[in-house]
Amino acid sequence: MNFSLSRAMLIAEADLVGIAGERAVCDRRGVLYFPDLRLLAVSDLHLEKGSSLARRGALIPPYDTGATLLRLQAVIADYQPRIVVSLGDSFHDGGGAERMHQSFRERLEAMMAGRDWFWVAGNHDPDAPADLPGETVKELAVGSLLFRHEPSKLRVEGEISGHLHPCARIVQRGRSVRRRCFAGDGGRMIMPAFGAYTGSLNVLDRAYAGLFRLETLVAYMLGTERIFAISGSMLRPG
C-alpha cells in the first residue's frame, strides 16, 4: 500500500471537523491534519521534559523524547504532510534541544527532511531550538487559519492553539472517564498536548474561561480506536 492511498483511507474514515471553513481531521493520536493544505499540526511536544526534571533531582525515565518522536514519526508517515506546524512548547525548556541525545536528533531531522517545518514559539521555548532546521515563528497564518501557542483572549475565528493541554471527563454509569481532547466551538480549536510526559487540564477549568462559546463547545476525546465527540453539556469538571 502506498502512502497516498493510506492517507486517503485515514481521511475517509475520520470525522472531519470544520474550523473557520477549513476541513480538518482530528486524529485520535492527538494531531490535526488539513487535507486541502496538506498541513499537519501538533502541539506541546515537550521534548526533553524527562531530562529537564532530572536536572532538579527527579530521575524519571529518559525515554520520553524517544517515545514522543516515535509517535510523531508514525503520524507523519501516515499523512505525508507538506507542512508541519509544531505549536509551541516543542521543547520543555530552552536547553532541551542541546541536551537531546544524538540518536533522537537524527530521528527528528529525518522526519523534517523534505517538508516545511515551523516551530511556533511557546512559553517553554521562546527561542529557536539550537542547531535544528525549521523556521521559528511567533505565529503563523495559513489561509483562514491562525496558528499560535497560547489561545488569545479575543475571539479569533480559525485560531488553532495549544498551551492548555485540554482533557475532558464524562461520567457514565457511575464511572468516570478522563481523556485528552481537542476542544473546539466551530470557531477556534485548542489541541491536546502530544508529548509523552505531558499532563492535561480539564476544559471546564477556569483557565479556559471566555475562550469558547459554551453552547457549541465540543470535546473530541481521544479513544484507542477513534475520536469521541462529546458535547460540552455532558462534560464534568475535575
Place this chain on the structure above:
Amino acid sequence: MPPRYLLRVTEQPRLAEQNAAVLLPEPFVKWFGEKGWSPRVHQLELLAQAQSGQSVLLIAPTGAGKTLAGFLPSLTELANRPKRRPGGARRGIHTLYISPLKALAVDIERNLGKPVEEIGLPVTIETRTGDTPSHKRQRQKLAPPDILLTTPEQLALLIASNGARRFFEDLRYVVLDELHSLVTSKRGHLLALGLARLRAFVPRLQTIGLSATVAEPDELRRWLVSQASPGAMSELIVVTGGAKPEISILDSEERVPWAGHSARYATPEIYREIKRHKTTLLFVNTRSQAELLFQELWRVNEDTLPIALHHGSLDVAQRRRVEKAMGENALRAIVATSTLDLGIDWGDVDLVVHVGAPKGASRLAQRIGRANHRMDEPSKAILIPANRFEVLECRAALDANYLGAQDTPPLVNGGLDVLAQHVLGCACGAPFHADALFDEVRTAAPYAGLDRPTFDRVIDFVATGGYALRNYERYARIRQTKEGLWRVSNPAVAQQYRLNVGTIIEVPALNVRYVQAGSRGAASRGGRVLGKIEEAFLETLTHGDTFMFGGKILRFEGIRENECFVSNAPGSDAKVPYYGGGKFPLSTYLAEQVRAMLDDPQRWKKLPEQVADWLRFQADKSVLPKRDDLLIETFPRGNRYYLVAYPFEGRLAHQTLGMLLTRRLDRAGAKPVGFVATDYALAIWSLGDMGWMFKNRKPSLATLFDQDMLGDDLEAWFADSWLLKRTFRNCALISGLIEKRHPGKEKSGRQVTVSTDLIYDVLRSHEPDHILLQATRTDAATGLLDVSRLAEMLSRIRGRIMHKNLEQISPLAVPIMLEIGKMPVNGEADETLLMDAATLVEEAMGPEMAD
C-alpha cells in the same frame, strides 16, 4: 498453607515474691506490693532472658501486661544506672519504642509514665511523631530522653540525619509493639532495614517484640535478630489462656438478606444488646459500613444513648474527641473500622459486636481480644453476618477461634522500592561503602535472600535512575568518592529525602468542608472540615448528589482545588452508595472451612434454619460444591447467559480470574459483557450461550480453567491493567523516583506534574526490565491480584470441575446475581462508556452537531 495450631501454655500461677526479688530491683518489688500485685511469670521470664543478653519475642493476648513486660528490662536497668555527675558526658537514648500508630505511642507515654512516677524512677520518657513540634525535635537531639517512643518513619528520619551513629551510641533496647501488624507491610521492611542499621551502630543491641498470636512465630523471631548467621532466632515466650471468649452468632428473628453488606436487618437487635451492656465496641470492615450502621443505630436510638463513630477518614480532632470520651467511659457504643484494631486501651468494653464477616480467624481473635481488657475474664462477642454467605463464614470463623487456628498471612520478601529509599537515607546520614551496606542489609530478615547484583542495581537506581540509556550521570543524587564511599551529591537531595520518607502512600483525597446549601463554594470560604474523601469517589458525583459521611447525610455542592464542598441534607436518603469494597480478602483457611461446611449437611444443623433451608434448596435445584471441587453453573436469564463459579478464594483472586476468563471467553466467541466478583463467587455474563459451548467442549471447562491462563493471558492483561499502574505509582513514590505531594505544594495542578501512569507507559515500552517495573510486578502479583492463590486453586481443581447447565438461576447464585448492578462492573471498557456518551450527543443533537 495449612493452619497451624499453636501449643497452648496456659499461664502458670504467679511466682512467689522472693523469686521476683532476684530479678527485680527493690523499688519495683515494693511497688508491686503496694499495688497488691505480683509480677507475672512471663514478665519475669522476659526480664531474665533480656538480662542474659537475649532478644525476645513475647506473644500474649491483650490484657496480659504485655507493655510492662516489654519495658521491664529497660526500667530495671535504668533504675540501677549510676547517677549522672553534673557536667558528665551526655547520655544518649537507652530504649527506643516503636509502634505502628502515633496514638499508641502517646497512649504508652501515659501508661508507662504512671508506674515510673510511682516507683520514683529517674527516667525520662518522650514521644517523637509526625506531630512533634520542630523545637522539641531539636531539643531531643541535643538532650535525648532515656526512652523515646516513636514510629517507623521517625526512626528512618533519625537514621538519615547527621550524627545518627552518635545519637544512638548508648542504645540498649528496641521495643517493637504490635509486631504482627508491623511486619506484614512495607513499613515493616523499612523498619527491618532501620533495625539493621541500629545493630550496625550498636552490635550488642537487644530487641523485644510484642505480638498478638500469629501463625508462624518463627518468622517474627528471625525478624527480631540479625540474620548474619542465617536463620538465627530470638527467644520466644508465649502466653495463652485467659478465659475462653464467649462468641455467638446473632440468631436473628429477621430474614438474613441474600446479599449486601449493611446488616441493616439486625439494627434493632444490635441496639438491644447495646442497651444491655455498659460499653459496646462495634467493628465493621469498611468505612461505608461504619457510616451506614451509625446512621441506622441513631434511627432507632430512642433513649439517645451516646453512640459515636470512628474511622480513619474523619477529621483528627473529631477522632481524638471520640477516643477521649471512650477513655472516660462516657460512651455506650462506638462504631469503628480498623483504626481501632491495635492495642489501645479503651476502658471498660464489655461487648464486641462484629458486623459483617471477619474474613480471617486471627483477625476475629484480635478484635474480640479488645473486649474486657483483663485476661482472666471472658470476652464477650456477637457476630452479625450481613448476608447468607457470611453466616457460613462466621460459623467457620467461630469454630476456628475455639480451635485456636491462625491464618495470619506469611511474610513476603522486602520490597526493592523500600530498599532504594533506605539506601538514600543511609547516604543522607553518612557516606557508606556498598560492600558494608550490602552485608548490613542482608542481616534484616526480609532482605536475607537479597543477591548482590540486585543490590547493585538498587544503588544504581538511587544514583542515576538506573537506566540503560545512562544519560543522567551528571544529575546523580549519590556519587562515589575516590575512596569508594557513596555520598549525597548535594544538600538538596537530603532535604528531598526527608520530605518523602516513609512507605505510607495516601490515596489522593480532598478535604470535605461545609458550605451554605446551593453556594457551590464560590461565595463563602466555608465552614468546618469534616474529614477527607478519596478523589476517585468524588469524581463520580454531580452537584446535588447526596451521600453519607461522618455520620451525616451530605449534599455535594462542588469541588474547588483540594476541597470538596458539602451542605447538610438531613432527612434525605443517601443516593450515591460508596464502595470501599471489602478491604480484607477472605483467608484461605476460612475459605476451606466454608467449602467443608457446604459439603457436610451434618454441620448445617449449627446454622440458622433459614440458611440451612437455602442450602437444601440448592441441593434440590442444582448441587452443592464438594469440598475440593469447583462448581460451575450456567443458565440463561433475560437476554444474557450467565456463568457462576464458586471458588471461595477471595475477591482479589476472583477478580483476577474474572479478567482472565473474559479474555479467553472473548477469544472463544462467547462475547462476554462483564463480570462481578465477591469473596465467594464469580459471575460472568455474555451474549453467547456459554452452557451450550461448554457442553459441546467449545471450549471445555477444563480448557477454559487450564493453568496456562497464568502465562501469556496474565502477562498481557497485567501490563495494561490499572492495578499495575497503581502499584507502580506506589513503588515510584516509595523508591523516591517522584516526590509525594505535600500540603501547600499542591497548587501545581495536573498539567505540570508528570503522572506516574505516563511514566509507566514510557518505561514499559522502552525498558521493560527496569528494576522499578520488576518491583512493581512482584508487588502486584502478591498484593493486588492474589496470583499465587489463584494458581493453587487452578491446580487443586484440575479434573475436579463440576458443571451444572441449568434452566434458571440456582439458589446459591442469587447472592452474586444481586450484586450485579450494585457493584461497579469489571471488564466494561472505558471506550464503551465514551461510545455511549458520543451516541447520546448524536441522538440528541443530530450528527452534524456532534462534528
